[in-house]
Amino acid sequence: MSMNEFKPKIVAFCCNWCSYAGADLAGTNRLNYPADVKIIRVPCSCRVNPLFILRAFQRGADGVILCGCHPGDCHYTTGNYYARRRMTLLFSMLDYLGIEKERTRVEWVSAAEGAKFATVMNDFVKTVTELGENKRLEDLRCKK
Amino acid sequence: MQEMMKKRAKELLASGEVTRVIGWKKNEFDYDITPAVFTSAEEIDRDFIYDDFCGVNLSKFTFQHQKNDTKTLVFLKPCDSYSMTQLITEHRVDRNALYIIGVPSYGKIDVEKIKADGVTGILSITSEGGDVHVHTLYGDKTYAKYEVTSERCLNCKSKMHPTYDELIGFEGEVMETERFDEVAKLEAMTPEERFEFWRGELSRCIRCNACRNACPACTCETCIFDNNDSGVAQKAAADSFEENMFHIIRAFHVAGRCTDCGECSRVCPQHIPLHLLNRKFISDINKFYGDYQAGAEIGQRAPLVNFTKEDVEPDIVAKGGKA
């Protein structure tokens, strides 16, 4: 498969109250971003278990992005603060294991930031496309 | 030291203050020590031991053998005491059912280091002062103790006992250590080098679960790797996922709760430096959220169930760890 044809699989976890609404607004405003992005709706960014992210990579995702309310704006007041810590540590660990750190991202997108949502997704897809297929997590134990 | 411990254990048993004693017992070899429950003075006289090979962390064993209807005496080294404090914080052991005696640890010997030096046919090993004498089928050999002290003891984080009822010997202090140097070395590598390093290490894993079974932070009623409903349960060769992720998930699960006792690496039959995963989390937590030592105090709030509004953003990772 040549780089030009490579279509990454991107899983985007979006909190129901801000980022999912932001994604809807991007749609309402007809702001285009690649179809590679598929959104999973969760009540809050703090619902996203690191296991889900690893699971996505296991099943062949090339990039995973988590979107939540801006810190301070969480519908449940504190959820995104916990999510922020969990993801910081998880991403740092993946980087430590030599997994490309560009494959994971957290973005705070409010319900009013449809344009930001589209920009973020365009940028993330571009970054992951340039990285190519996610092989390292699968290869981590297979010493050739 | 050992005799003082035996004396106190027997006194407490005799007075009825405790009905059981948890300590260390010698196995077939001098260096093969196992945790054990003692219930009589005779057993203690015969089997109880405390020497430079008693590396095993008694907190996990105590957790597994706890009885809430009777009081148990347990001897804890500083390392074990931290683990035990964390278990008490998490309500995994009942503090009231324990009588804890803190004992000092002056560094435990890693027999693997001796074996790695090419020594075989070991008959006995004795540690005296600063020297370690190895008596083998093929002759004797003497090491300076520091040469054969385990890595975790050379990088001892603390000689203090966060929780105890009484102490035998003097109370130590929190130590200045270089335990994060190895982590920093890895962090300084390129992602490709790190990947190759970890691939080399993790590919040796045989999934024996020894690390999990020895870990004092791994006390779940049912481990998610054993729970068919968790979505990550280990199924024989279903796919490579669990194999790949086991260590990441395990390290994440104990992040903020791991006291860095080093049991995971000690018990690993494949000598994978698993403590470097845990230390990465500890080092990140210290760096991002301020110094935190799990098990330093009963009732501490672990960093992953805590936050500040000013916490660093996850993109700090993409920026190479610098805010």
Place this chain on the structure above:
Amino acid sequence: MQKIGVFVCHCGTNIAGTVDVKAVAEALGKEPGVVFSAEYPYMCSEAGQNLIKNAIKDYGLTGIVVCSCSPRMHEATFRKTAAAAGLNSYMVEIANIREQCSWIHKDIKVATEKAIVLGRTAIAKVALNTPLTASSSPVVKRALVIGGGIAGIQTALDIADAGYEVDIVEKEPTIGGKMAQIDKTFPTLDCAACILTPKMVDCAQNEKIHIYSYSEVESVKGFVGNFTVSIKKKARYVDETKCTGCGLCTEKCPMKKTPNLFNLGLDNRSAIYIPFAQAIPKVATIDADYCNMLKNGKCGVCSKVCAAGAIDYKQKDQIIEEKYGAIVVATGFNPIKLDGYDEFAYNESPDVVTSLELERLMNAAGPNGGTLLRPSDKTHPKTIVFVQCVGSRDTTDCGKPYCSKICCMYTAKHAMLIRDKYPDTEVYVFYIDVRTPGKNFDEFYRRAVEEYGVHYIKGMVGKVMPQPDGKLLVRAADLIMNEQVMINADMVVLAAAIEPDKTARPLATMLTASMDTNDFFTEAHPKLRPVESPTAGIFLSGVCQGPKDIPETVAQASAAAAKVIGLLAKDKLLSNPCVAHSDENLCNGCSSCERVCPYGAISYVDKEFRMPDRTTKIRRVASVNAAVCQGCGACTVACPSGAMDLSGFSNKQIMAEVDAICR
């Protein structure tokens, strides 16, 4: 095995324009578990909904997926549709193929492929859905208002007006709060007592309102609709039911050297006292720290003179337990202590006073009968310096980082009143900024300057130096003149910052209501839910939520009352069934979940378990109060053993979605 129906909406051409809806319906029809698949121009129309209802009945569907617009738009609609056809409304999932597909993609092939993926993701999820029912709990039709200041009074009156029982708990012997101590109110200059005391009387006379004065909240249990509160009625050594409030005891009491706290200690009163003439309840209270009878058993004068026989030296604290459906916090504020500000000589000179003290000094019921006199020598002050922002906007340890909001206006009021009554008195106001947002506020401030000749100087006072002749030498910067000025003043008035009452923090812990770092209660949403705490059933009224003046306080008090009435008007509370639940067989009892729960919904119980070897073991396990849980899911991730899961967004469901996307 689930029998799933798939319904693909064209949304006119909104979806069908870029998504090949027929192809989507066809592809999804082949997914495992799907027994029916159809498309229709407008699925949300009556005909579309009928299509769904009929399919549910005809095919015995156990779950449906609607591929349409955002669930934020029509999820509720299709849930109702399902329920109408006898299918549990939580067996519905929406695949968002409009906002997240047809509207953002132009290429039909790309959009169609994505729509299929989104559809099969929803199918994977709905296959794992379980029927959920909203649990309901009854509502106790009674409200508790904590704090009897103007905020608490207004909230209680409004709730009572709607016909519900309200109890007010006030820690002082009388309700009225800070407003009762204030002389006049800005920007109208009407007398505070004249507008407050009628409301206090209304409270006393309203059959629906019960006042627990000289009482404090001891503990709070329960949850929205069903709180159980213990109230401690402190011993006042006077039987409230007998005391007529005649005041004879206060006249005869020999202990006249008791500091009068209502006048902020500026004068003295007797040990048995009624705080002020219009107190509600108008009942005497004995100050146990000063009463000779209570201290050493000698005296008993009040008991002898009391014709009603109301004095009871043996009275004890009493605990009352009561049930409430809603709780309103109206704990108010206090000026901060000025011990950290030596430069203003507050502790050195009696002529340096806080603004609240000035209110009492100017009040007709105050220590000087309404004539403004220097506390030190009772002479008329000829020069008065006002210092703004004392402790407000101050990031040092002794101050508060926020703006106290009311000081600019009450200082303008004080300055104006003084200039009006004593035109020979020069008044200087040192300000950093004059903040006057509010109806008729800036006009009011301008009147102080333009009509009353108050000297406003932009700059801050650096030091107040008491002089041997009793004057106060004030050194300050005049930033506009760029010079340092020295003023020989007779009095200095400090606009001390206000802070939440000290009782608020322990109360917040009891209520599991969150607070900010300044001990102000946080609101459920800073813009859209300003009078509710994030903890369901707890409402906020007045300064406990943030600094505000009287009109704002009253507005918020009524808003809180409206929210309470809305809650009490319900017979039952239906809760969102998408809440967390714990598998006690897996639970470690480690408290991780409890620590991240923003609502205090998780508690622990010791439970007996049968072990495989037929012994039993008692373990500590988490239990979620479904009425309190809001379903954020923070606990599910904090849980190390995976015991905690979230209905409607379970681990398995989300993993199934991940798998379906990555397939």
Place this chain on the structure above:
Amino acid sequence: MNNNLKEEIIRTSGVNVLKCMRCGKCSGTCPSYGEMEYHPHQFVYMVEKGEIDKLMDSPSIYKCLSCFACVERCPRGVEPAKIVEAVRLAATRRQGGNHLTAEEIPCIVDDDTPGQLLVSAFRKYKK
């Protein structure tokens, strides 16, 4: 506007001038106010504006007693005296080896010079 100098002053003083809310309490409190051409609050503002040269050329920098009253009383923790010190230091550095010596003192001291100023000057510039 001298950005390099501004950065140097901010770095050497460790003061964040943006914390200032311009209340003027520092100047209201300063015992040397009358002696100074530029006053403590102006130091803070002029550093923010990058007008460092004017400050360095002004005798004001030698009028500050380093009594730290402004630091003590600033409600925002801005620490103006540290700014003055930093500007003074920058001026000293510009002079190169021209440091204060004990021999010079009799010529420049007069009856009005507070003793505290001399002590603090020696502490800082006799190096």
